[in-house]
Amino acid sequence: MTQSLDISEKIKEVSIAEFFEKNRHLLGYENPSKSLFTVIKEFVDNSIDACIEANILPTIEVKLRKLDENRYRVRVIDNGPGINPKKLPIALGKFLVGSKFYRLRQSIGTQGIGAKGAILYSQLTTSKPAKIYTATINSKKIYYFELMIDVIKNEPKVIKYSEEENKDNWHGLDIEIEVEGKYTSKIEEYLKLIWLVNPFTKIVFEKDGEKIILDRVTNKLPKQPKEIKPHPYGIELGIFKRMLEITDKKTLLDFLVGEFSRISLITVIRVLKLSLRAEEIEIKDKELKVFDFLKKEFKQDYIIKKTLEETGLDENKKIIELNEQELRKLFLSYKILQYMFKDPKEISLQEAEKIFNTLQKVKIRAPPTDCLSPIDNKYLIDALKKLYPAEYYVAITRKPKVYRGFPFQVQVAIAYGLKELKKMEEEEIPSQSIILRFANHTPLLYNARDCAITKVLMSINWSHYGIQSGNSNLPADNMLILVDFISVWIPYKSEGKQAIAEYPEIIKELELSVQEALRKVYLYIYKKRKAELIKAKRNIFERYLPEVARSISILSNYDENEIRKKLEEIANKKLPEIEIEV
């Protein structure tokens, strides 16, 4: 998240073009094939997010046409809520450093420079404007823009604008750009995989006239993920200081309670008590009771009472009666109250640091976890069935957990015994099993080796679950393992956003999730192997049985058929058929 901040700051300082040129590799535009992939990903991620937020079942068309050896025309059309035409140039043509550093909300698209980056990349490589149609819901008109970005001023430049009648009551966004790029199979892979974990989406992929249609397996949209406030444990000092600077809250108390989750009045008092030093103040009327003295200064009864409870001073004592220790308590209470009502902008950097450090030390409840929205296991399995026919499927979703103040949740699905081995596994990991990594329902297709998910898979004792392992102890059986990490904040290792960082809480939870899914798979494998063994046994006995019956008949002069029938009865008794429950 510091990177996100750094980038925002850098953008402010240098020209966008310069920044973009220098940081292309960080933003997913390091080479033509990765760039084309990133362009499509940014648009599609945004489209799905927009639809979910607007409660619309997404239908997304991706059209890709090769114009030249290294040049493609990309068009992405969605049926989302569209963008208000007045806001569109700014939304797609200006890099903003907003008051929000990041949104703590589970979303597919990441808060990088997204669609704007794609438009800028197009402009830098082909000097062509982006062609955009949009209409919001119930809009009478469809608006058309040809948009470029003035990279020096960081301003959108509308080259062309027109309106037409919205006869079919269309809504959505339709963006077309030309880019330098190279097609890779990762693009198709990405579209299939994002569909897989967003199976309420319909994706139509058209490449040079050829069409792939991925139809939704359900008409039910997932629960809307809720936005939450940052938890003090998950924030860094730099951001804390910036938040103090730009907040619209008028007092430190309102700032702490209002901008963060799980900070209560008591927490604020405790934190300030530990952060501040008592200073002697001059008191004129020493006949006043402690409470009355403070009331005159700070007005708020309840806050004063709570503060005195925390500092341990009797509110009814007269100031004159206070001993030295009690007097110090009074000074401290005064200071605490003074700071609580202080304008956040007046907090010095040293004070901010002190408060921040104390916040990390005091006990604060974990953040709410109802803000996450995993996919329904049933739909995930339905989608898997379409893409990866297999013998057995399992999908599990564990309860949300928290790392550094961020709620997160892990979902694991396994398709065991794939019927047709598809070549969709990540090139970087040569292993037989297909490993699919996701973060917030978007596939991670690069940097597998660096990712916490891969590292956890490499540490699993596969043989324990009846599964073979191969290179680097990754599973080698004919199966697929899907891990989706969802959180309000994905701790990516780098701005490329393709690998999840290895926080101990995350590693632990990933491990437990994979193990839970594997236990179910093992049960299946165990039953299957047992049934196979019994079948093999049966086959053997069935094969030998006629020979044995005939021989015994020759030897004993008893009827061959009778012996055969009796042997079959014994076989049936000894080898009951085991049903496999799936």
Add this chain to the structure above:
Amino acid sequence: MAEYIKRVIEKLEILGKDLFEQINRGENPRMLIPARSLKNVIFDKKEFILRLGDKKIERDFFNLHKAKKFMQTLLVASFAKELLKENIHASLREAFYAMKRTLPNSNENTFDEQDESDSCIVDLEVTLDVLREQLHLNADTKGRVVGDVIIEDRGDVIDWSKLGSGGWAIPSNVEAIEFKKVEAEFVLVVEKNAAWERLHEDKFWKKHKCILLTTQGQAPRGARRLIQRLNQEFNLPVYVFTDSDPYGFYIYSVIKYGSINLAHISDRLGTKDAKFIGLTMTDIETYKLKNWTIKAKDVDIKRAYELLNYEWFKKKHWQREINKFIEKKYKAELESLAGRGLKFVTETYLPEKIKNEDFLD
């Protein structure tokens, strides 16, 4: 029908009926087969014979590891019963082919190698306490014999002295042979064909009034039974003449006491009067054969140590001979006597040994 045929058929029927009863009771059918491992072979010091112990192994059908062997054993048993009923014989190889077939709906054969059917045949011999010849399954023919003897075999009268350089080939089943005339004072059993041919060419059997027999390596059952009959029916001493190495010594012991593999029929094949005429390790020194010895290999030494532990080689003079072999690390073949001249064996070595009764028992 010959008496033994009826008896063997009855044994086979008892086996079949026993299995039928087990099946009828809803049990997993099983046979008990005497174990044929060295651990279950006992040296009977009184009778000077190798015998099988009491250890038995179970062979049942509903057992993944034994099902096939169970079926194979029964195939052999039923095949033997049919041979006996029709009073025809089959060689081991023929039996293998006659029983080998592909099982329906599979690519699995009843038998893949002759070893498998051979081993089932021995199992059946042990289980029923009969000879394979009595099951009408004949071993391959091996071994030759000459001498002043006339026999009758399947109606043909054969004179062993008039069969040219090849002699009479000993069949696997010598039960039905009738001796018409036996003019001999002893039987000389020679391990190797080449040595036998040398003695035959030199007319050793004529000069020394003996029956000259070669086992052509390890003694086949027919030859062993023939030696036993000549010894028992005509009181002829038997002298065994082999290489001076652990394999030669063991060939002698098999003729005398029986073999580990066929311990169950030692009493029908062993000739406990047999004596070892040579070559002994001592002979190598006495007859100055050192120049023609061969260096012993590691496996030879290993085999010698095994022999040292066999009960029937525990006699002092044998321990001495074997230890000498281990110590000297060389061995002498029968042909090495030719180093002293081609006729040395015929004219010097054997006559002297016989005259001096220089035998090992």
